[in-house]
Amino acid sequence: MRTLIVAFIYIYCFLISATGVKAQSIQHISGKIVNHNNEPMMGNISLLSVRDSTLIKQNDFLDGVFQLSDINQKEVLVKLTSVEFADTFQRIIYDGKENINLGTILVNANNNQLNEVVIKNQTSLLKYGPNGSIEVNVANTLLSTSSSVNELLGRVPNVVVSEGQISVLGKGEAIIYLNGILISSERFAAIPVSQITKIEVISNPSAKYDAEGKAVINIITKRNIESGIKGTASQQITVSEFAGTSTNTLFDFNYNKGKFSVIGNYGLQLGKNRELLYTTRTRPDPTEFMKSALTTDWRRRFNNYSNFGFGLQYSFSDSNYISLEYSGNIEDLGGVVESRNSILTTNNDIFYATDVAKNDVRLNQFINLNYNVANSTNGSSLFIGLQYSNYNSKVKDLINENGLVDALNSERFLKNNADYTINIVNTQADYTKKISDNSKLEVGTKFSSAAIKTSSAFLISDDNNTEFELNDALSSDFKYEEQIGAAYLNYSSSLMDKFNFSVGVRGEWTNYELSTTANGSQQFKKNYANVFPNLLLNMPISDDLKLHASYVSRITRPRYQGLNPYVIYQDPFTTIEGNPNLKPEKTHAFEVGALYKKFDFKLGYTYKIDPISGAALRGNNPNSYILRGINMDKEDSYFASISRSFATKWWSSTNTVSMNYSKLVDNTYSFALGTTKPQIYLYSNNTFTIPKFFKILLLAWYLGDKSYGLGDDNKRSTVLLGIERSFLDNALKLNFTANDIFKGFNRSGNYEVGQTEIYYHRTYTTNYFKLIATYSFGNSKKTDYKKKELEQTENSRAR
DSSP states (O other), X not given: OHHHHHHHHHHHHHHHXXXXXXXXXXXXXXXXXXXXXXXXXXXXXXXXXXXXXXXXXXXEESSSEEEEOOOOBSEEEEEEEOSSBOOEEEEEEOSSOSEEEEEEEEOOBOOOOOSOOOOOSOOOSEEEOGGGOEEEEOXXXXXXXXXXXXXXXXXXXXXXXXXXXXXXXXXXXXXXXXXXXXXXXXXXXXXXXXXXXXXXXXXXXXXXXXXXXXXXXXXXXXXXXXXXXXXXXXXXXXXXXXXXXXXXXXXXXXXXXXXXXXXXXXXEEEEEEEEEEEEEEEEOOGGGOEEEEEEEEEEEEEEEEEEEXXXXXXXXXXXXXXXXXXXXXXXXXXXXXXXXXXXXXXXXXXXXXXXXXXXXXXXXXXXXXXXXXXXXXXXXXXXXXXXXXXXXXXXXXXEEEEEEETTEEEEEEEEEEEEEEEEEEEEEEEEEEEOSSSXXXXXXXXXXXXXXXXXXXXXXXXXXXXXXXXXXXXXXXXXXXXEEEEEEEEEEEEETTTEEEEEEEEEEEEEEEEEEOTTSXXXXXXXXXXXXXXXXXXXXXXXXXXXXXXXXXXXXXXXXXXXXXXXXXXXXXXXXXXXXXXXXXXXXXXXXXXXXXXXXXXXXXXXXXXXXEXXXXXXXXXXXXXXXXXXXXXXXXXXXXXXXXXXXXXXXXXXXXXXXXEEEEOSSSOBOOOOEEOEEEEEEEEEEEETTTEEXXXXXXXXXXXXXXXXXXXXXXXXXXXXXXXXXXXXXXXXXXXXXXXXXXXXXXXXXXXXXXXXXXXXXXXXXXXXXXXXXXXXXXXXXXXXXXXXXXXXXXXX
């Protein structure tokens, strides 16, 4: 890293010396824009001629920080514009300094009412930020017609959503933030898409962000909503030949009067969903030959999939408020899981048909209490938050199992009765202090306590009408208690007006105790501490060329369910179980990049210790297999990418090409070592506007074959076509979408472990047609509800 810093400084000095010195004039102007709450603003800076107001130079800024170079003027007029604040002007006169830093500029809120906005050019979908981050516009694009945040993220460049995991290409699994605060998957699933204005993909998060996860996806909701009442109502109908029909009804509103602000939302999904998994397991060795062909078909029925939220805020002043929010979701899941397993050995020919009648009900509830105060005079701010999270799940599944072993029939019935409870309490405090115009110090602390209890009882009967008896081998109790304390410090500043840096460190202490009755009584107790340093460097060479470099260290703790050896039953030879011996995964990531005009280039390397993976491992019986999470030894991963966005009056397009190369190493589970080869990723998002008629969206991505040494993942792709038309002065929008037109999205691959060759192919409900009607209502002018959620790494692990 030291060599990298020296190289960047050398390049900087060379380029500066090569440009020469333009004497006796202003060459460089920089500064930062914040509102009265010390929040960074986004907008545009323009340099105008003092004589006739002609435009000299302009540039956009995203996070409040702006800079313009190669000005070569004695006197200029600075104009700052944005929909977020009122127009601001400053007159700058050369006084012997070529490089002028305007410091922090405090802007006023924009109270102007706009009766009509005429768009001359398409809004670009993508904006590139410092440290390799990207910002994706959602509001007023066809991305806002997504049914859920999960579906929306699957349409974001460089983000892959699969099997409940959200990953950033080249980095790995991401954690989800809402307005800068970490949330759980249950929370982000309840966010109304209509309230989202943009999404930030932060591939190199600083020490301020929780150490859990390799990348951060920050969902930013709309702010400065006009006063009065405003809301949207949306009805979606999805038709799929593969899964059937489902509906999604969404409603959200905002209300503001005086110092009180209120928000609320409700969503209800009904209908069907489906997932199909085909797996073969083969032991070719003649001494223990076996071939298993297993098909598992999840035919889910949404009896009541709903989410809800209500928030109340009182503002003491523009920069001092307290807020209380209650939210949650209900998942009443029915349907059936059909499993068919054909097993051939040298001694037997076995066929098992297992039908699981699902009766799962989950209720998740969250309470947030937050206090925030900002001082615009000294540039300091303080946030204090308290959150309580409660997850409750009850399972009452009835399993009908029919077996055919060498022409002999057998039948039995099983009941899976399970209670699953998680209680989490989080407290957090964050303090930001402006040291100078170019320097800022951020410090914070966090403490969390989590308690998890699971009780699982498997009952078996040879006849559904006779008494069921408890099966001790499949039943278990699980208890897990964990406390995590964390503190961070992050310092950011600049040198020579053209070299910006951020250095930080985060310390986390973890103490946990685990006990389970699965496979005999087991108890684990451990505590450990970790320190995570981070270094981010930015070097704006000119308005057209900006360089960055970073080093980030992270940790991924196992999901609570991944530790729980609770049995998810598929058939007598196949179960899904947690692994209480899972260790946390540690990551060290390096990246260098350049932003040249509208091209974004990145190169990176990631080293993982104890990477968390999964496999089908042989059980205690000769033909049985257990699907569980495991730790590999290490993983080396390299990636390179280039992106380009552009917009015209009728067409906006975002395009990305990436290449990723990974190699996993295992010395424990006897994986067969194979070849390695890179994986190609292609992404293109295009919006075409026919004025006064409609918009057309064409989105496509392709993820190529991947070989990582211990296995192979097959290629997958998707093509989406959508059309949207507005009515009633844009109050009513109709959208029709055809998703995954060519049925290219599935997850398949193969690996070999412990003399067993395994192939899998998973199909999802991605090929469908969707019709959406959205109506916006209200008579609002301005509101300032500032919704914040307390950081909750532990909640993200409750998935």
